[in-house]
Structure formats: C-alpha cells, structure tokens
Amino acid sequence: GSMANKPLNGPIVSITSTSDGKGYWLASSDGGVFAFGDASFYGSMANKPLNGPIVSITSTSDGKGYWLASSDGGVFAFGDASFYGSMADKPLNGPIVSITSTSDGKGYWLASSDGGVFAFGNANFAGSGVGKTGSSPTVAIGGSSSGGYWLVLANGNVLSFGGAPQLGGCPSQNSGCQDLAAPIVGIIPTSTGNGYWLIGADGGVFAFGNATFEGSGLGKTGSN
Numbered sequence: 001g002s003m004a005n006k007p008l009n010g011p012i013v014s015i016t017s018t019s020d021g022k023g024y025w026l027a028s029s030d031g032g033v034f035a036f037g038d039a040s041f042y043g044s045m046a047n048k049p050l051n052g053p054i055v056s057i058t059s060t061s062d063g064k065g066y067w068l069a070s071s072d073g074g075v076f077a078f079g080d081a082s083f084y085g086s087m088a089d090k091p092l093n094g095p096i097v098s099i100t101s102t103s104d105g106k107g108y109w110l111a112s113s114d115g116g117v118f119a120f121g122n123a124n125f126a127g128s129g130v131g132k133t134g135s136s137p138t139v140a141i142g143g144s145s146s147g148g149y150w151l152v153l154a155n156g157n158v159l160s161f162g163g164a165p166q167l168g169g170c171p172s173q174n175s176g177c178q179d180l181a182a183p184i185v186g187i188i189p190t191s192t193g194n195g196y197w198l199i200g201a202d203g204g205v206f207a208f209g210n211a212t213f214e215g216s217g218l219g220k221t222g223s224n
Helices: none
Strands: 012-017 022-029 035-036 054-059 065-070 075-079 097-100 107-112 118-120 140-143 149-153 156-159 184-189 195-200 204-211
Touching: 022 097, 054 184, 065 097, 107 140, 149 184
Parallel strands: 012 054, 054 097, 140 184
Antiparallel strands: 012 022, 022 035, 054 065, 065 075, 097 107, 107 118, 140 149, 149 156, 184 195, 195 204
8 A cells, every 4th residue: 555645744754664574654754654564553743743854764673663753853652662762852963864773673773964873772872974974964774683784875875883784885886876866865674684775766776785676666756
C-alpha cells in the first residue's frame, strides 16, 4: 500500500521497515505515522504540538515500536520503543535530519545537518562529521551491526565511524553511480549491516557492499 492520492497534512519524510521486512511505516512531517504490511500502528504525533517538523522514523529491533525525531532534536517513542533522551531544548548548530536505532533497539543516534552525531541509550559515540563534510549537508545516519554508523551527505559521500565498513559512496563512480542528478536523501542498511542502499531525491537507488540493486524509481516519479 501507499499514501499516493490520499490526503496528507504534511509530506512523507521517512520510512522504516519491520524486522522481517514484510511491512513498513511511513512518517509525515506533521507527525503522522502510516503502517503497511505486518507493521502495526502504535501511535503518532499527529495533531500534537511540535517545536519542529518530524524528519525521521526508525523502528525497534523486533519491529513492535518506533521512534520519531523532529528537526529541533525531539524524540518520541511508541510501542516497545523506550525513550533514552533527546536534543530538544539543547543548542544545535544545524537541524536534526535523521534518527537510527542500534541493532538491539536499546539506543539510537541522532544526526544533524552539520554532521553532528548524538548518542543515547546503548548507542556508542564514535565520532561525528563536523568539519569533515565540506559544503555538503549531512542528510542521514545509518546504524551498522558493528556498533558503528554511517553518515551520508547530500553529495553522496559516506563517512564511516566505529567500525562500520567503508563501502563507498556516489562520488566514487562505483555501483552504477554517475554524476548525481539529484541529492542523496537517505540510507537503508542491509539486515547484516555489511551493505546499504543510498536513495536519491529523484528516485535513484545505489547499492553498496552486500546490498543488491533491484531497480529504482528513476523516470517513475513524475513531477514529485
């Protein structure tokens, strides 16, 4: 299923899958959450006051809960997701753009557009992209089964931290990367953590490590 041609109070900004990959949740900027397949709905921030738009969703390891993150650093836990802290009301040099959970779901990382990384629960802080990202903003963080993480920049560069394997990004011209026609907007690690897909704003998909290319949305996305 999808939310195509259905009324939305805010654009869809993020997706996360269930543990068996047979379902997923979509999150919208106003805090709405939409469940498909074997994903269950555990609540949302729709119609609740937000200090910043929702920017990202990530699920727990058993797929029975999820966290939403807002641009001001707020974190909202639903289902069996536990709240381990947030950056709300703390000074940020750039808005929060992404949240990802640890492999056992007992912690999470937040990433900000300037490359900042903020670790909560059992998430390990292994460094940040501050001062290493050049002029390209950080757009997403992805957790690796190593306990480390990847930061993804809009230009397709991928920075590895904490033992996350260095598998490359889109400027390196591998894995079918050409000069990017649109910025990268997200990363989806594989279940083993030894690979990932990068997602472009134009629907492009780029596979690295043990991720396999199964097709993309290029030319299928219309004017959106």
